Amino acid sequence: MDGFSVRVDTSVLTALEKAVEIPESVQKMFANELLKLSDPYTPFASGVLKDSGRVTEGGKAIEYNTPYANYLYHGKLMVDPKTRKGAFYSPDYGFWSRPGVPKELTDRDLQFQGAPQRGAFWVQRAFQVNTDALDGVLVHALKQELGG
Secondary structure, three states, X not given: OOOEEEOOOOHXXXXXXXXXXXXXXXXXXXXXXXXXXXXXXXXXXXXXXXXXXXXXXXXXXXEEOOOOHHHHHHOEEEEOOOOOOOOEEEOOOEEEOOOOOOOEEEEEEOOOOOOXXXXXXXXXXXXXXXXXXXXXXXXXXXXXXXXX
């Protein structure tokens, strides 16, 4: 499967990293909490995308490992350059696209079940909504790590 990594600009961590090296265990705890808080914002049809979320790179990234994660993350329709269709459908096969043909990005927003909460840029939106809770997780994790 194709993986898609999400990096969130976490100014709290960036400022701290300048003052002190953040231990990997703290980074992982923070990222795991952000992943958990992202669940209600993640597009959901069958749960495959949501369940594929993992913390990677020692807690510096969250990866969703499905072929369509990147497509959904940006929330814009992508189409075949020749047919201008997003996909074809056959009752015997399901949805499909022409093999080997890269799609083109449009300015049309995708429609998400569970919107407006579930939708594009789910990790960044979860971070913005839960900044106070994540600050608390970070402080707690640092105290644990530093023995305070």
